[in-house]
Structure formats: structure tokens, C-alpha cells
Amino acid sequence: MRKTTTFAVICAAFGVAGTAQAQTLELVVPFGAGGGTDTVARVFEPGFAAKLDRTVVIRNTAGASGTIGAASVAQAAADGNTLGYLPIGPLAIQPSLRDTSYGLDSFDYICQTTSTPVFLLNKSGSANADLAAWVAQGTEDRVVYGSSGPGTIPHLAMAAFTTEAGINSVHLPFDGTGMAMNAMAGGEIDLFVDTATVMESNDVTALAVFSPERLEAYPDIPTMQELGYDLDFSVWQGVVAPKGLDEEQRSALSDACAAAIEAEAFVELAKKTNTGLMYRNAEDFEAFVSRNAEMNAQILRDAGLTQ
Incomplete structure (x- = not known):
């Protein structure tokens, strides 16, 4: 009886172990x-x-x-x-x-x-053709930038940029990227930050990329560092x-x-x-x-x- 019981306990133990491993x-x-x-x-x-x-x-x-x-x-x-x-x-x-x-x-x-990496974007055909023009506007007047919500990467990247550039800015958060892109199309916001997927699917132009080096897929887009801002997002x-x-x-x-x-x-x-x-x-x-x-x-x- 003792041997049978011991064998059963051993089998049960192996069964439990096997079940845990296969979970x-x-x-x-x-x-x-x-x-x-x-x-x-x-x-x-x-x-x-x-x-x-x-x-x-x-x-x-x-x-x-x-x-x-x-x-x-x-x-x-x-x-x-x-x-x-x-x-x-x-x-x-x-x-x-x-x-x-x-x-x-x-x-x-x-x-x-x-x-x-994320890109700094503005509406295609904007009167400001490059980043320097937006910095000049923000120094003399202000720029309005959007985000997909407070604390998101689009918000953090723009907040860091406007602080480092020393420009006057207004942040308009939206409930998602789609609404922000509609606002940019309508002229409600000037700038936005997001990935290449957003850039490719909307009528926007990239002014810079927040990466240490230019991207192989977008060799003509300068980095923020090249333009004088040590920013990587x-x-x-x-x-x-x-x-x-x-x-x-x-x-x-x-x-x-x-x-x-x-x-x-x-x-x-x-x-x-x-x-x-x-x-x-x-x-x-x-x-x-x-x-x-x-x-x-x-x-x-x-x-x-x-x-």
C-alpha cells in the first residue's frame, strides 16, 4: 500500500510540474x-x-x-x-x-x-517653408501646435522643441491623431509631430526628424540636431x-x-x-x-x- 501511494504521489507531482511548464x-x-x-x-x-x-x-x-x-x-x-x-x-x-x-x-x-522616430510636420503649401521660418514667427508672434493628447509623444516633442527654441506657443490637444490632422488641414494648428505613417497618409510636409541621424527612407529630411536642436524622440x-x-x-x-x-x-x-x-x-x-x-x-x- 505504501509503495502504491508513493508512486501515485510521484506521478501527481510530475503531472503538476508538466502542467505548469506547458501553461x-x-x-x-x-x-x-x-x-x-x-x-x-x-x-x-x-x-x-x-x-x-x-x-x-x-x-x-x-x-x-x-x-x-x-x-x-x-x-x-x-x-x-x-x-x-x-x-x-x-x-x-x-x-x-x-x-x-x-x-x-x-x-x-x-x-x-x-x-x-517622429517628424515635425506642417501643412503642405504653408507660407513658412522651413523650421527657421516657424521659429521666427514664434519669436515675433506665436505658433499653435496640436497633439493627440496631453503627455503623448507629439506633445512632449513639441514642448521640448518650443522650450529649446525659445518661441511663444499654444498647445491644442485633440482626442487622437485624426482630429489633429483635420485641425491642421483647416488651419487651426500650425505644427504637429508624428510618425512616418501619419506623414504619408495626410497632406503634410516634414520639416525635420527627431532622430540622431537622417533616415535611410527619407534622406532629404534634416535632423533636429542639424538644425541646431539637440532633440531625439x-x-x-x-x-x-x-x-x-x-x-x-x-x-x-x-x-x-x-x-x-x-x-x-x-x-x-x-x-x-x-x-x-x-x-x-x-x-x-x-x-x-x-x-x-x-x-x-x-x-x-x-x-x-x-x-
Whole structure:
């Protein structure tokens, strides 16, 4: 009887262990299905799952500018079965704007996957043909710039530019990029900042790109640095886990990220949508997020949005 019982206990133990190992990995996207972050995550997922040899499912948890989904990741068990595919906003901007239940130290950082520089845009055919003309107008009078909402990258980049250029400006936030583009078409705003996808799909002209070097796809567009402004802004995304992963898990997940970024489908998506691929491993991504969050917090203070 004792041998039979012992054997049964051993089998049960192996069964439990096997179930835990085979458990589905949830990849939380903090925005609704069909949005920009979700679209990229769904192309990233197959290569990530293949390298891990695990089933990975995406769970959309939208709300509060991505902070509800980010909080759900921070509060999950640190067992490698829940990860977050998070963009810059929930990680490195929103915690400075609102009272979130998480902070930078609530996560283990796995890898960065993308970094897409943004452009300074004006309406095509504008009387001001270049950046210098807008700076002159802002010095003598004022410029009006729009954003897709307070604390977004379009807002932060423009706030940093107007501060560094020393120009008078008025910020008009809109509920999304589409409404802002309508406002630009109607002459309600002068300037806007966004990615190449927005630039290509609207009647706008790029005056400069917020990147250290000119982009291969747009060699004629000068960088902000060339024009005298040391400004570098991009929309980036990456993978995080609840704090507490062991180093072996973290390393394996980071390696799987690298493989997913090199997958043919992910590379093709990047080309099609002008998304910049950027792999940073766990340690480098953590350091990058910390620097980025500190910079964004200072910009928000300078813009009077936070104390």
C-alpha cells in the first residue's frame, strides 16, 4: 500500500510540474485590438512563441492610457507566464502624469523591439517653408501646435522643441491623431509631430526628424540636431515581466525577443509601416527606460503639466 501511494504521489507531482511548464503564456497589450501596439504585437508573437516553444496568447486590456494593462502585468505572478507588450506611454510617461499603482521598479525588463522616430510636420503649401521660418514667427508672434493628447509623444516633442527654441506657443490637444490632422488641414494648428505613417497618409510636409541621424527612407529630411536642436524622440515598444523573474528565465525570454524581431514577418511589417526595429537586451532596455522616463518627467515639469 505504501509503495502504491508513493508512486501515485510521484506521478501527481510530475503531472503538476508538466502542467505548469506547458501553461499558456499571456502577452498583455494595454490597448484595444486593431490599434498600433496591438498590430505590432500580433506579428511579434509567432516568432516569440516559436523560439520559446510555448503557446502565447495576446490579452488586450485597454483603458486609462494603457495604465490598466500595465498595472495588470505588474500585479501578476512572476512565474514567466504573464508578460506585457508595452509602448512608451504606460511605461515612461503616464507614471509621471497620474497616480499609477506601479512604477519603473515594478517590472523586470525583457527587451526592446521597436523605435520609430517622429517628424515635425506642417501643412503642405504653408507660407513658412522651413523650421527657421516657424521659429521666427514664434519669436515675433506665436505658433499653435496640436497633439493627440496631453503627455503623448507629439506633445512632449513639441514642448521640448518650443522650450529649446525659445518661441511663444499654444498647445491644442485633440482626442487622437485624426482630429489633429483635420485641425491642421483647416488651419487651426500650425505644427504637429508624428510618425512616418501619419506623414504619408495626410497632406503634410516634414520639416525635420527627431532622430540622431537622417533616415535611410527619407534622406532629404534634416535632423533636429542639424538644425541646431539637440532633440531625439521616438515611439518605442518592448516586453516586460512582473518583478521577480529568475535570471535564467529573463535571459531566455530576451533571446526569444531577439529571434522574434528577426523573423521575416516582423521585418516585413516594419518595412510596410515604416516602423523602426530596435533590439535592446534585458539590461540595456532597463537602463534605456530609466533614462527615457527621467527625460520625459523633466519635459512634463517644464511644460507645467506636473509639479
